[in-house]
Amino acid sequence: MTAARTPLYEEHVRLGAQMTNFGGWVMPLQYSTIREEHHAVREAVGLFDLSHMGELRIGDETLVQRVLSRDVTRLRPGRIQYAVLCNDAGGIIDDVLVYAMPDRGYLLVVNAGNQDGDFDWIRKHAQAADAARNVGREWALIGVQGPRAVDLVQRLTPSDLASVKYYAFVDGTVADVSCVISRTGYTGEDGFELFCGNADAVRLWRALLEEGRSDGIRPAGLGARDTLRLEAGMRLYGNDMDAQTNPLEAGLDWTLNLEKDFIGRDAIMTSRQRGLARQLVGFKMLDRSIPRHGYRIVSDGEGVGTVTSGNVSFTLGYNIGMAYVPPAMSEPGTRLGVDIRGAAAPAEVVPLPFYKRPHPK
Amino acid sequence: MPDLTGMRFAETHEWVKQDGETATVGISEYAQSQLGDVIYLELPAVGQQLDAGARLGVIESVKAASDLYSPVGGEVTEANAELKDHPEYVNQDPYGKGWIIKLRAVKDNPKLLDQKAYDAFVEGQSHS
Numbered sequence: 001m002t003a004a005r006t007p008l009y010e011e012h013v014r015l016g017a018q019m020t021n022f023g024g025w026v027m028p029l030q031y032s033t034i035r036e037e038h039h040a041v042r043e044a045v046g047l048f049d050l051s052h053m054g055e056l057r058i059g060d061e062t063l064v065q066r067v068l069s070r071d072v073t074r075l076r077p078g079r080i081q082y083a084v085l086c087n088d089a090g091g092i093i094d095d096v097l098v099y100a101m102p103d104r105g106y107l108l109v110v111n112a113g114n115q116d117g118d119f120d121w122i123r124k125h126a127q128a129a130d131a132a133r134n135v136g137r138e139w140a141l142i143g144v145q146g147p148r149a150v151d152l153v154q155r156l157t158p159s160d161l162a163s164v165k166y167y168a169f170v171d172g173t174v175a176d177v178s179c180v181i182s183r184t185g186y187t188g189e190d191g192f193e194l195f196c197g198n199a200d201a202v203r204l205w206r207a208l209l210e211e212g213r214s215d216g217i218r219p220a221g222l223g224a225r226d227t228l229r230l231e232a233g234m235r236l237y238g239n240d241m242d243a244q245t246n247p248l249e250a251g252l253d254w255t256l257n258l259e260k261d262f263i264g265r266d267a268i269m270t271s272r273q274r275g276l277a278r279q280l281v282g283f284k285m286l287d288r289s290i291p292r293h294g295y296r297i298v299s300d301g302e303g304v305g306t307v308t309s310g311n312v313s314f315t316l317g318y319n320i321g322m323a324y325v326p327p328a329m330s331e332p333g334t335r336l337g338v339d340i341r342g343a344a345a346p347a348e349v350v351p352l353p354f355y356k357r358p359h360p361k
Numbered sequence: 362m363p364d365l366t367g368m369r370f371a372e373t374h375e376w377v378k379q380d381g382e383t384a385t386v387g388i389s390e391y392a393q394s395q396l397g398d399v400i401y402l403e404l405p406a407v408g409q410q411l412d413a414g415a416r417l418g419v420i421e422s423v424k425a426a427s428d429l430y431s432p433v434g435g436e437v438t439e440a441n442a443e444l445k446d447h448p449e450y451v452n453q454d455p456y457g458k459g460w461i462i463k464l465r466a467v468k469d470n471p472k473l474l475d476q477k478a479y480d481a482f483v484e485g486q487s488h489s
Contacts, residue, residue: 018397033452034398034423223397223423288445290401290421311423312400341403341419 006051007140007201015219023113025052028221037224038314041146041187044216047208048143048225050193051201054115054136056122059105063126068098068108069247069264071257075100080167080184083255084247085110085118086264090271091243092250094118095235097184099169109141111237125263140201142194144208145228147357148215149191156211157181166190175207186225188232188355230320231313233282233353239293240280240308240322246271249324251280251352278305278324282354283336286346291321296339297329304329307338313354320354321347365456370479371414371432376456377473384433384467387460388420388451391483396422399451402429404440404462411435413470417462420451432473435464 003026012019017028028049030037040046058064064072070083077100085093094114099107110118119134126132144153154161159172159181169182180195196204209217226236235241241250246268248256258265285291291310296303310321321338329336332351337344368378374392378385393399403419411417411431418429440462444450451459474482 029424030397035449227423288401289403290426292426 004052004137006049007198008049008051008142008205011202011205012049012219017219017221020222022222023052023111025112027052028219030221030223031219034221034223034227035314037218037220038227040216040218041189041220041224041228042315043147044218045144045146045148045152045191045212046187046218046220046224047205047212048145048220049205050141050143051139051198052112053141054108054110054112054118054134055139055141055195056108056110056115056119057105057133057135058108058122058131060126060128060131061104061106063122063131064098064106064108065260065262066125067122067263068096069256069262070098071260072098072100072106077102077104078168078170080169080182081255082167084252085121086247086262086268087121087243088263088267090246090264090267092237092241092245092247092252093121093243095237095241095252095255099180099182102171110136114237138198139195140198140204142196142201142204142208143185143187143191144194144212145185145187145189145191145220147189148212148217149189152208152212152215152217153181153192153194156207161192175204175211177204177207179204186232186234187228188234188353189228189357227311227314230309230311230322231315231353231355233322233355235280235322236309248272249276249278249280276327279327279330280308280322281325281330281349282352283321283323283338283347284350284354285319285321285338286348288319289338289340289345290319291323291338291340291345291347297323297325298337298339298344299329301344303339305336310338315355320350322352325349365476368456369432369473369475370482371430371470371473372482373430373432375430375432375461377432379433379467382465382467383438384435384464385460386417386432386462386464387455388429389479389483390455393452393455393459396420396424396427397452398423399448401448402444402451402461404444405437407437407439409437411437411464413468413472429461431462431464433464433470434468435466437462438465439463 020029295307297305305325401421
């Protein structure tokens with residue numbers, strides 16, 4: 001199968017991006033360097049092509065309630081929640097953002113590589129064949145993230161963005177392009193994610209780059225997206241959790257409404273009663289070595305856990321990671337060893353997130 | 362443009378330049394561009410003996426950890442201490458201040474490529 005291209009593919013090539021395959025899509029990995037793009041997002045504003053993300057439209061509220069871990073009946077139109085989609089054993093099929101649309105229907109924004117699987121899973125549990133619609137390939141998604149993002153987007157839209165709170169959205173126009181303006185992101189910074197039709201994506205992308213010049217905007221690729229989300233303690237599906245992980249182990253208790261019925265709930269409750277075998281924690285390296293996905297966590301020479309994500313933290317100036325460890329080793333301050341090429345490199349459990357932006361609104 | 366005269370390359374993308382008794386080793390422009398942002402290097406101790414083609418250390422970029430191999434045999438006389446605080450020198454100046462180790466009592470490796478042959482090798486790789 002050849003990798004799919006987003007409507008912004010030609011723009012990335014024109015900007016000299018190094019491209020990579022991700023979730024069945026050919027996406028920009030970096031335009032300049034990951035370090036520069038990372039700092040641009042923390043200090044100014046970065047522009048991301050997120051069109052590989054999947055979007056599913058579901059009209060049937062009962063169906064959404066059945067497949068998602070959150071109680072979406074509590075979600076007011078125009079609001080967004082982070083939730084997980086679980087299998088019968090309580091394993092995580094995907095993590096998603098659920099949007100309560102003004103027409104009382106729902107929009108699920110799902111991981112690129114999972115969109116077809118999610119769609120099949122949801123349809124399997126639907127009463128009507130047309131209960132869910134996969135609109136992912138009709139829509140582009142552009143992320144504008146960083147301390148300058150709100151000001152930049154505000155200059156291009158008549159909508160009052162001060163009234164669009166974190167995890168809320170409005171329909172509007174940006175640079176005269178109709179879009180859904182969503183105050184969400186995957187970087188730990190303030191900003192927006194803009195959904196528009198494929199045909200308008202290039203026009204919106206170019207307008208943001210042009211207007212953002214005075215803000216110090218930079219296009220940013222998946223490389224910086226990964227180092228940014230890690231600092232913000234945000235899990236990456238496929239790295240930090242998968243169908244063999246339950247939300248309690250992944251530290252996503254807060255996404256669960258266990259008083260309502262949903263697929264996987266019973267298994268999650270049983271797992272909670274039995275006690276967890278492992279828990280996701282954040283850790284920082286105490287030397288200069290770099291932890292990586294798949295490295296073992298060791299204690300007295302024994303393997304006791306696994307690193308799920310790890311890298312340099314450009315913002316903090318030391319190396320960080322996430323790992324599954326036994327609950328007894330999950331308290332901040334606990335010393336861990338990370339098996340790096342046969343030697344136990346010293347690390348210490350720290351609270352998540354690693355990074356919090358200085359002045360959250 | 363850096364002076365690449367007399368520089369020879371391994372198919373594992375290290376370069377070596379011999380100057381009298383001493384050989385200096387680094388990685389090629391192509392290698393640094395493929396690795397992306399270099400963030401850490403694990404380098405051998407001074408005095409260590411390396412054979413041609415032996416693993417000399419590890420280079421880590423944001424993307425991945427990769428092994429480094431010594432293009433020639435010899436004894437390590439110096440590892441670039443600047444790289445500890447400035448690993449990005451490998452990206453910025455791979456043939457200059459981004460050098461990695463120096464060796465002495467060098468045993469030559471006839472399998473090394475000159476710059477022209479290396480460029481052709483890289484060209485072939487990026488189209489395969």
